[in-house]
Amino acid sequence: MMHRSEKVWLILSFGMIIGFMLIAGYQAFAFEMGPPSYGERIDPQKVDETPPFDKPGIKKIGENEYEVVMTLQVFSFTTSEIEVPAGSTVHFTLTSKDVVHGFQVAETNLNAMVVPGYVQKITQKFDKPGEYLVLCNEYCGAGHQMMSTTITVK
Amino acid sequence: METVIKQSGKTQAIKEKANKVMGISLEDAKLTKSYLSVAFLAILLGGILGLLQGLNRAGMFELPAWLNYYQVLTAHGLLLVVVLSAFFTIGYFYAGLSHTLGGLLPKVRKMAWIGFWMKIFGFVLAVIPILMNEASVMYTFYPPMAASPIFYIGLVFIVLGVWMCAFGAFINVASWRKRNPGQHIPILSFFATGVFVLLFFGSIPVAIEVFTIIPWAFGWVETINVMVARTLFWAFGHTLVNIWYLTAVSAWYVIVPKVIGGRRWNDLLTRIVVIALVIMNITGGFHHQIIDPGISEPVKYMHVFMSLAIGFPSLMTAYAMFAVFERTARRKGGKGLVGWYKKLPWGDVRFLAPFIAMAAFIPAGAGGIAQTTNQLNQVVHNTMWVVGHFHLTLGMSVVMTFFGLSYWLIPYVSKRVLTPQINKLGVIQTIIWTLGMIIMSGAMHWVGLLGSPRRTSYSTYFDNATALSWDPYLFFLAIGGTLLMIGVLMQVYAVFYLMFFAPKGNTEFPIAEVEEDEAPTPRWTERWGLWVVCMIVLVGMAYVIPLVDFIVNAPPGSPPYKTW
Numbered sequence: 252m253m254h255r256s257e258k259v260w261l262i263l264s265f266g267m268i269i270g271f272m273l274i275a276g277y278q279a280f281a282f283e284m285g286p287p288s289y290g291e292r293i294d295p296q297k298v299d300e301t302p303p304f305d306k307p308g309i310k311k312i313g314e315n316e317y318e319v320v321m322t323l324q325v326f327s328f329t330t331s332e333i334e335v336p337a338g339s340t341v342h343f344t345l346t347s348k349d350v351v352h353g354f355q356v357a358e359t360n361l362n363a364m365v366v367p368g369y370v371q372k373i374t375q376k377f378d379k380p381g382e383y384l385v386l387c388n389e390y391c392g393a394g395h396q397m398m399s400t401t402i403t404v405k
Numbered sequence: 406m407e408t409v410i411k412q413s414g415k416t417q418a419i420k421e422k423a424n425k426v427m428g429i430s431l432e433d434a435k436l437t438k439s440y441l442s443v444a445f446l447a448i449l450l451g452g453i454l455g456l457l458q459g460l461n462r463a464g465m466f467e468l469p470a471w472l473n474y475y476q477v478l479t480a481h482g483l484l485l486v487v488v489l490s491a492f493f494t495i496g497y498f499y500a501g502l503s504h505t506l507g508g509l510l511p512k513v514r515k516m517a518w519i520g521f522w523m524k525i526f527g528f529v530l531a532v533i534p535i536l537m538n539e540a541s542v543m544y545t546f547y548p549p550m551a552a553s554p555i556f557y558i559g560l561v562f563i564v565l566g567v568w569m570c571a572f573g574a575f576i577n578v579a580s581w582r583k584r585n586p587g588q589h590i591p592i593l594s595f596f597a598t599g600v601f602v603l604l605f606f607g608s609i610p611v612a613i614e615v616f617t618i619i620p621w622a623f624g625w626v627e628t629i630n631v632m633v634a635r636t637l638f639w640a641f642g643h644t645l646v647n648i649w650y651l652t653a654v655s656a657w658y659v660i661v662p663k664v665i666g667g668r669r670w671n672d673l674l675t676r677i678v679v680i681a682l683v684i685m686n687i688t689g690g691f692h693h694q695i696i697d698p699g700i701s702e703p704v705k706y707m708h709v710f711m712s713l714a715i716g717f718p719s720l721m722t723a724y725a726m727f728a729v730f731e732r733t734a735r736r737k738g739g740k741g742l743v744g745w746y747k748k749l750p751w752g753d754v755r756f757l758a759p760f761i762a763m764a765a766f767i768p769a770g771a772g773g774i775a776q777t778t779n780q781l782n783q784v785v786h787n788t789m790w791v792v793g794h795f796h797l798t799l800g801m802s803v804v805m806t807f808f809g810l811s812y813w814l815i816p817y818v819s820k821r822v823l824t825p826q827i828n829k830l831g832v833i834q835t836i837i838w839t840l841g842m843i844i845m846s847g848a849m850h851w852v853g854l855l856g857s858p859r860r861t862s863y864s865t866y867f868d869n870a871t872a873l874s875w876d877p878y879l880f881f882l883a884i885g886g887t888l889l890m891i892g893v894l895m896q897v898y899a900v901f902y903l904m905f906f907a908p909k910g911n912t913e914f915p916i917a918e919v920e921e922d923e924a925p926t927p928r929w930t931e932r933w934g935l936w937v938v939c940m941i942v943l944v945g946m947a948y949v950i951p952l953v954d955f956i957v958n959a960p961p962g963s964p965p966y967k968t969w
Contacts, residue, residue: 253674257724264720268713268774275779276706285706286783290699292960295549325968349966351547351631353787357856357871362696362783367549367631368960369698384871388787388858390475390543392550392968396864399872 287363287373295367298322298348309333317341323365324348326394328385334403340376341402353388356402364389377404428911433503434818436517438904440496441815443525444489445900448804451484452893459845459886463879464863474862475541475969480532482544486799487563488528490649493807494604495520495570497652498597500818502574504914505591506581513573520569527562530555541969543860545642546618548634551965554622557615564608564615571601589926592675593916596655599679600648602937606944607644607687610637621965628962632699632955636691640948643690647715649799651682653806657726657763660810662917664755667733669917670725676930678725681718684940688947689715695782700951705779711947712777719770726763754831755823755915758809761839765801769794772850787860790853793846800889801842805835808896813912815903822910827899834899838892845885852878 279285298304303320307330310318315338322329323345335341345354347367355362356375363373377383387398429437454477460466461474468474499517503509509517533555534540540552578590578598590598614637620626658678662669669675691708694700731745739745750756772794776785785791812831816823853859857875866872 254728257728260724261721264717268716271713271774271778272710275709275781279702279706279779284780285702286696286780288698288700288702288705290701292699292958294961295963296961325966349963350550350968351635353858355787355856355858360780360783362786364694364697364786366635366698367963369632371698382870384856384866384869386856386858386866388861389547390860392966393473393475393541395475396861397866399864399866399869401869 287371289370289372291370292368293346293370295346295348298346303344304346309335312342315339319343321345321354322348323352323354323387323398325350325392326387326398328354328387328398328400331400332403333401334405335377337380337404338376338378339404340374342374343372345371345373350391351389352391352398353386355386355388357384357386359383362388377402380404428820428914429500429503429818430508432514433500433509434820436509436514436521437496437500437503437814437818439521440492440499441811441818441900442904443521444492444496444807445811445897447484447488447492448893449897451481451489452890454478454481454484456886456890459882461863463881463883464876465880465883468862473538473541473969475543475860476535476538478860479541479543480535483528483531483535486544486645488524490645490652490799490803491524491563491567494600494649494652495567497807497810497814498574498593498600498655499570500814500914501593501655502577502597505594505916506577509573510577510580513577516569516573516576520566520573523562523566523569525566527559527564527566530559530562532559534559538969545638547638548618548621548629548631549963549966551618551622551967554619557619557622560615561612561619564612567604567608571605574598574601589672589931591916592669592672593655593659595676596651596659596679598933599683600651600655602683602933602940603644603648603651603686606937606940607641607648609641610687611641614638614641624965628964630955630959631963632697633952633959635697636694636948636952636955639690639693640687640944641690642693644687646795646799647682647686647689649803651679653759653762653803654678654682654722656759656806656810657722659917660915661726661756661759662729662733663915664753664813665730665733665750667729667736667917668920670729671923672919672926673924673930674721674725676926678718678721680930680936682715683936684943685711685715685718687940687944688712691947691951692777692782695777695779696786699955704950708947709777709779711943713774716770716774719766723763723767723770752828752832754828754835755809755812757832758812758835759806761835762802762805762809765797765805765839765842769797769802773798785853787858788853789849789857789859792859793849793851793853796842796846796849800846801839805838808835808838811896811900812903813915815900816907816910816912817914819904819907820909820911821903821907822912823903824907827902827907830895830899834892834895837888837895841885841888841892843885844881845889848878848881848885 304322307320312318345365347365352365354365359375361375363371365371383402385400457477534553540556542550542552614634621629658675688711692712734745734748737748739748812823852875
């Protein structure tokens, strides 16, 4: 029924898929490279009075380490136009005040869905100086193509 | 699903013979013709809308206020993802059921017609609010964006129409099995059974989702559980993708070998591929939620494995196809390690189009495996890369297979023949389509890696340097889209010429036979009840944990928003 070449092919195919799983799993669980999965719940209609979102902003929490609390709403990011020194690690804490938004920073691996009712967290180290474009990558309405801000790394 | 068989076995046997010799009955032919007409009108409309998007995204064309980008995109998605795929799949498989099972039962034909009009009615209901800018919510309609309730009611009718067709197929297959005890379901009907099982079970989650949305959209319920809705949507969303993929695969296994004058791949392995795809498919939808909040990493990781597992039957298919080509070509005197390729009928559009479609699945499938791998998804999620990916899978692998099928399927149901001129037109169309898709999809993949987002009308983000650097790549969307528009016009012309104007004659329904020395296929492949149980168990394993978590530990829900 099966030729030897087919068996070889299927073993290689199976090996490739398992290889993907092993490498991705090792990186995700040993180096914490897994996708953003934070799951704290929040009342989406009371974001403004719920800490930490009652005071969105950027806070220095250590040597070259910052925490950014940010709300996403049509069609803007609050805190916007962030500035950090090169080499900083930035922890973002995000939630949405209305519909589903995306939080994406071009030229980095920052990419997370921000869903109303849930707090999302994602971290990135910024080594290269420059102006990074932050944008919403989940269609959120008429002004979706305007929803952007910047992160300046000096 | 028992049916009363009004005809005695003998008259049925005579009918089946007549069906094979005379071709399709006029009533069955009319059904398929109607379904295919709608499918190709959908591609005409959807293609025009796609061109508008391509031109807009390249920054060359401003859409008027009364027809904005997001309306166009919603309609483009619905027309091609729902209407084209469903109507072609049903039209093609119903012709296949009719051909391989000795004609459709009158009751089944009636069900397919009821399904046809339900889907049309549902589609019209869904389109009205889109045109009125009351439903610019995309094909995914994620809550808490709320469209007009009419839009969702339209979707309900589309789903019900699909279910009618699914049950019609089940009844026809069950009746054939009763009349032919101990026999295997003919291979094309086996594929059809798999597709309709997936269509039925895959659309249950979205039906549940829509039934929770409707009262909320009307304002009878104040809030909605956003994550439950999203998860139910994707339990359906990716199954739909694999339904049209499985439809294309059926043509690769069953039709194409006959077109090139060969025999089909091992029957048992073919059926295993169908069974594997049916069992594993619904759980694959979760990979659309890899960077969602509120789902733990181990659960996501389990889902990544379930998604990647779907790649395995596709890799089996890749081997099978090239093995069939080589075997056939060598029998025709092909020589050398790869020199045999010269013996394949490259000038025959019925082979060329599906062949390029298969070849396209090599990068398309590889891209799919890469982007579904946990943290790799984070790099490309919701960027243009993904749009590039599904324009390779759906726009090349599936749609080009559909095109290739149309060159014999439409003459077959119209009792006409494919002329050399239309064959030549088809070859040129195939080349134009291929070039258009390579240019467009290639640019989409590239610019997506640079960070350009999907589902976004042209934007420089206030003249941001990064965004401006994407423009040269986006320009290729306009070029590719223009080529594709030419391809659509050629294809639609060919379809309607073959339907109404081509010379009368008999066209064969090409179904390849197995190799002569093949061992009989074991009986266990026929146990559809068991496959459905396996599928449900797997769906349970995948979805019980996250869904229960979303329901039990739900945050306060979201009210409806109209943000456009």
